[in-house]
């Protein structure tokens with residue numbers, strides 16, 4: 001008890017949590033107020049919608065699982081853009097179709113072979129929980145237009161009418177809610193490559209809005225009302241403006257009046273004017289990893305198969321990201337105020353490939369030991385160490401403990417430049433009860449002596465996480481200080497040319 005209250009008294013000095021994060025996580029601003037409308041309501045403008053604080057669960061969750069599943073999982077070749085690749089002359093797709101299918105075979109014909117025979121949503125939920133994830137995001141509809149739920153707006157091109165004959169979205173939502181604490185989220189593509197109404201609007205220079213009125217928007221309202229997702233992960237937005245999609249109209253309903261108004265978070269892909277600028281959290285480009293603190297909540301969506309979001313039957317082990325690489329991405333994201341949304345593509349049979357399961361378990365095992373340094377933490381005043389490029393920091397919510405996530409624990413010591421130790425500083429490594437000894441080297445850096453390998457729960461561990469308490473660091477020492485409320489540098493981190501492909 002005494003130890004705790006000492007910690008509590010000391011804690012204020014030790015952590016500076018970037019102000020914007022406390023505002024976006026717990027703020028109680030009511031943007032409607034200053035605009036003269038009723039308090040707590042949002043206007044259908046980006047200015048108003050951007051002021052909504054994200055529900056706290058999202059920042060605390062840190063780690064989610066992304067699932068790209070659809071008819072594209074049947075050819076399961078090239079990537080989830082198979083239809084577009086085939087029609088666009090991609091050699092691998094064209095050759096595959098010529099060799100294996102009659103000339104009149106259509107992409108829609110693949111729908112019949114989307115059986116999901118082994119789909120067990122409870123088994124999936126168990127896999128996600130064992131991975132240590134706190135939320136999942138399923139593709140409710142990708143650019144192919146096939147809806148994974150029996151949509152009223154996708155006649156004969158949905159999972160009930162063609163293929164499984166099941167409501168895949170509904171079944172997964174029910175299993176997740178029945179058997180876990182995971183938050184359930186949905187991906188939704190605004191555009192569809194080949195939808196006639198979309199192509200008509202496109203031909204009209206987007207001066208007509210037949211497609212969003214008849215398809216994209218009704219679907220969005222339908223999935224929110226039917227499945228109450230806590231994440232709407234929008235995509236396929238980039239060819240037209242957010243006015244064309246009426247994104248602000250939809251999001252204002254989502255935040256003001258929808259059944260998930262208090263729990264839902266949204267991303268930034270709502271029109272060609274929004275990415276990396278507007279919405280609940282920023283995704284900027286796929287695999288976004290800024291490597292520094294940025295002044296708004298963000299998420300790195302990263303795929304385990306480095307070549308595809310959808311399942312590929314011809315993937316090789318060399319294409320699969322290692323557990324180290326994935327945990328590194330998680331640590332970097334958490335240090336810099338982001339989340340990691342890690343993608344696996346289920347098969348058309350409804351299985352999550354064993355190699356993906358293995359990666360998820362590896363992350364889960366790491367989180368079993370080191371999760372305290374991840375979940376519900378805040379960015380510290382330093383994100384990475386000043387002398388040791390393999391150390392990334394986080395800070396406990398109560399400011400009492402700084403976590404040093406060392407991603408290359410090969411030697412017997414760790415040298416650290418960022419923390420300033422005091423006589424009271426204690427150092428422990430997750431997985432061991434012992435307090436570690438430390439000294440100062442000639443340059444004034446801290447050298448922490450690690451326990452012998454055999455004393456760690458996993459002697460083969462390639463990473464260790466230190467818990468540091470009672471540091472002397474003061475908030476003014478923040479080297480990455482960013483003025484709260486500004487976000488000019490975010491857009492400059494975003495390389496415009498890269499995301500068009502994804």
Ligand SMILES: *[C@@H]1O[C@H](CO)[C@@H](O)[C@H](O)[C@H]1NC(C)=O
Nearest residue numbers: 012015016017022397398399
């Ligand atoms: C942690 O530190 C930050 C920055 O000084 C402060 O805003 C926050 O209130 C502190 N949290 C607690 C629980 O003391």
Ligand SMILES: *[C@@H]1O[C@H](CO)[C@@H](O)[C@H](O)[C@H]1NC(C)=O
Nearest residue numbers: 170171173174175177178179
């Ligand atoms: C699981 O979810 C379904 C669909 O929402 C529901 O009918 C069923 O009662 C739930 N089962 C349990 C054990 O909660």
Ligand SMILES: *[C@@H]1O[C@H](CO)[C@@H](O)[C@H](O)[C@H]1NC(C)=O
Nearest residue numbers: 205206239240241244272273
């Ligand atoms: C965004 O889309 C609109 C059509 O809705 C188009 O007129 C405009 O030129 C696009 N802007 C950019 C920057 O591509």
Ligand SMILES: *[C@@H]1O[C@H](CO)[C@@H](O)[C@H](O)[C@H]1NC(C)=O
Nearest residue numbers: 044246247248249250252253
């Ligand atoms: C956009 O959506 C809002 C909310 O549903 C609606 O009130 C508004 O009329 C829509 N705007 C257009 C141009 O359709």
Ligand SMILES: *[C@@H]1O[C@H](CO)[C@@H](O)[C@H](O)[C@H]1NC(C)=O
Nearest residue numbers: 291292384385386387388389
């Ligand atoms: C910390 O990260 C920043 C941004 O990635 C980088 O510029 C800097 O070199 C890193 N510092 C160290 C010591 O690796």
Ligand SMILES: *[C@@H]1O[C@H](CO)[C@@H](O)[C@H](O)[C@H]1NC(C)=O
Nearest residue numbers: 411412413438439447448449
């Ligand atoms: C670790 O540090 C201790 C003292 O701080 C030193 O004696 C020892 O040589 C170091 N070991 C390695 C492998 O650097």
